[in-house]
Amino acid sequence: MRVFGLNGRIIRALLGSQYATMLEYRAEIALWALSGLLPFIMLSLWSGSAARADLGLDGAALDRYFLSAFLVRQFSVVWVVYAFEEDALLGRLSPYLLQPLHPLWRYVAAHLGEQLTRLPFAVAIAAAFFVIQPQAFWIPSIGDVLLAWAATWMAFAIAFLLQSLIAALCFWSEKASALERLLFIPFLFLSGLLAPLTAFPPATRHAVQWTPFPYLIDFPARLLAGESVNLAAGFGAQLAWVLLLLPVVLWLWRAGVRRYSAMGA
Amino acid sequence: MRRYWRSLRRFWGTAFATQLEYQANVVIELVAVALSLSGSLLLLSLFFGPGRALGGWTWHQALVVQGFYTVFDGMATTWLRPNLGSIVTHVREGTLDFVLLKPIDSQFWLSLRTLAPAGLPEMVLGMGLAAWGAHQSGVVLTAAMAITVVAMLMVAALILYSLWFLIAATSIWFVKTWNATEVLRALLASGRYPLEAYPAPLRVLFTLVLPVAFLTTVPAEVVLGKASTPLLATGVGLAAVFFTAARSFWIFALRHYTSASS
Numbered sequence: 001m002r003v004f005g006l007n008g009r010i011i012r013a014l015l016g017s018q019y020a021t022m023l024e025y026r027a028e029i030a031l032w033a034l035s036g037l038l039p040f041i042m043l044s045l046w047s048g049s050a051a052r053a054d055l056g057l058d059g060a061a062l063d064r065y066f067l068s069a070f071l072v073r074q075f076s077v078v079w080v081v082y083a084f085e086e087d088a089l090l091g092r093l094s095p096y097l098l099q100p101l102h103p104l105w106r107y108v109a110a111h112l113g114e115q116l117t118r119l120p121f122a123v124a125i126a127a128a129f130f131v132i133q134p135q136a137f138w139i140p141s142i143g144d145v146l147l148a149w150a151a152t153w154m155a156f157a158i159a160f161l162l163q164s165l166i167a168a169l170c171f172w173s174e175k176a177s178a179l180e181r182l183l184f185i186p187f188l189f190l191s192g193l194l195a196p197l198t199a200f201p202p203a204t205r206h207a208v209q210w211t212p213f214p215y216l217i218d219f220p221a222r223l224l225a226g227e228s229v230n231l232a233a234g235f236g237a238q239l240a241w242v243l244l245l246l247p248v249v250l251w252l253w254r255a256g257v258r259r260y261s262a263m264g265a
Numbered sequence: 266m267r268r269y270w271r272s273l274r275r276f277w278g279t280a281f282a283t284q285l286e287y288q289a290n291v292v293i294e295l296v297a298v299a300l301s302l303s304g305s306l307l308l309l310s311l312f313f314g315p316g317r318a319l320g321g322w323t324w325h326q327a328l329v330v331q332g333f334y335t336v337f338d339g340m341a342t343t344w345l346r347p348n349l350g351s352i353v354t355h356v357r358e359g360t361l362d363f364v365l366l367k368p369i370d371s372q373f374w375l376s377l378r379t380l381a382p383a384g385l386p387e388m389v390l391g392m393g394l395a396a397w398g399a400h401q402s403g404v405v406l407t408a409a410m411a412i413t414v415v416a417m418l419m420v421a422a423l424i425l426y427s428l429w430f431l432i433a434a435t436s437i438w439f440v441k442t443w444n445a446t447e448v449l450r451a452l453l454a455s456g457r458y459p460l461e462a463y464p465a466p467l468r469v470l471f472t473l474v475l476p477v478a479f480l481t482t483v484p485a486e487v488v489l490g491k492a493s494t495p496l497l498a499t500g501v502g503l504a505a506v507f508f509t510a511a512r513s514f515w516i517f518a519l520r521h522y523t524s525a526s527s
Contacts, residue, residue, distance in 0.1 A: 035444065035447040038454060041452075045458055045462055045463065049312050049319055051311060178294075179293065181293070185297060185301050189305075195311050
């Protein structure tokens with residue numbers, strides 16, 4: 001039996017092969033993990049600044065927030081638009097389209113394989129952080145970890161769908177990845193990666209709640225850091241964004257494939 | 266010398282001609298620059314409020330730092346990323362052989378072969394922001410100061426180029442690590458804020474090991490009349506050290522280059 005074109009054997013084969021591929025690139029992935037150090041730089045700025053008092057994160061809570069933001073980011077990084085653009089330009093997409101499996105599943109598996117490869121590096125960076133900041137050490141409760149894990153997966157799903165939307169535009173334009181920058185910039189500033197959302201003025205904060213960005217970093221990070229959050233509102237918004245984006249992506253994809261004529265044809 | 270000058274003019278002429286083929290990208294680029302700058306300003310404003318300062322810097326003074334950061338970000342887009350980013354591709358695909366065979370210095374060719382005008386609006390905006398911040402902080406421009414600022418910006422550009430080139434040159438050994446410069450870029454983002462806003466250990470790191478301080482904070486201090494002569498001398502010395510290191514590292518790396526598939 002196949003659900004959405006998947007069954008146990010296909011999942012195992014996809015994940016196994018993609019994980020093996022990603023392990024080959026572990027040096028690169030370690031560097032990607034290192035290039036995510038920005039939250040720690042921002043932490044050092046925030047902890048020394050006078051504006052810290054407005055954040056509502058006292059003492060070690062601020063350290064924990066930024067460490068959690070780093071971890072959530074590590075496991076919700078999405079690069080499907082770049083992989084897809086290369087596959088479309090080099091003609092690798094054509095054989096994928098012939099297979100009785102939605103090509104997006106292949107990219108999902110590649111991302112999960114990469115996350116698994118990233119895990120040891122992310123753990124090592126977190127460990128190094130605790131050595132430097134021992135007072136920030138905490139063991140989150142099992143419940144918090146499970147909830148944060150679920151929220152990070154939902155964040156990954158939203159980010160993946162958003163980028164697939166841009167990737168599907170590659171069927172119409174060869175340089176759709178340039179549009180990805182326009183999505184990344186608001187993500188960078190409004191997701192909570194560089195400043196907790198509580199730092200924003202109330203009007204900005206209120207407006208940002210209606211974008212998908214705070215649910216990509218801020219919400220899962222607060223869960224992991226053990227802050228009190230509105231669970232129903234957070235998960236509800238995440239689910240709403242997935243339900244909103246999924247049909248659009250699938251529709252755009254179908255329309256694109258109908259238009260697709262392989263490079264050089 | 267004249268040959269180098271003539272080559273350079275040809276390099277950049279063809280680069281601009283190529284870019285004119287992609288006019289739609291210009292619009293996206295302009296929107297991205299506008300978004301990015303407003304995001305940076307929003308983030309910076311979060312640190313300020315009535316009567317608040319960041320590491321002893323007022324809002325307008327911090328704008329000068331932010332402005333210089335924007336200039337260097339634009340410079341990286343225009344000059345460093347398109348040129349030094351392709352070193353890895355040359356090594357991986359074996360086309361570095363063709364570069365080495367040309368009767369021109371290979372470091373010169375690799376460093377100045379092309380230009381991406383996409384970063385130019387960012388550089389202009391950054392300069393404008395720095396000038397406005399300086400004006401609002403009550404700075405009066407004098408000839409001596411202008412010369413010092415330009416000199417310090419050139420020192421900063423030389424430091425940034427040398428660091429970037431050093432990392433890009435390691436691809437002679439580690440072909441696959443094309444994203445090593447991404448780590449550098451992430452760390453350079455710390456230059457958006459005045460050095461004094463960071464805790465002491467990071468300040469040492471950003472001054473001597475990874476001299477981000479000389480990119481943005483020091484030129485801003487020159488503008489605001491806070492810079493001391495020993496600090497400027499350190500900057501010039503560091504630039505000389507980093508450039509010599511980049512140059513000798515490249516010569517050393519070429520001795521280990523064995524071309525692709527050999």
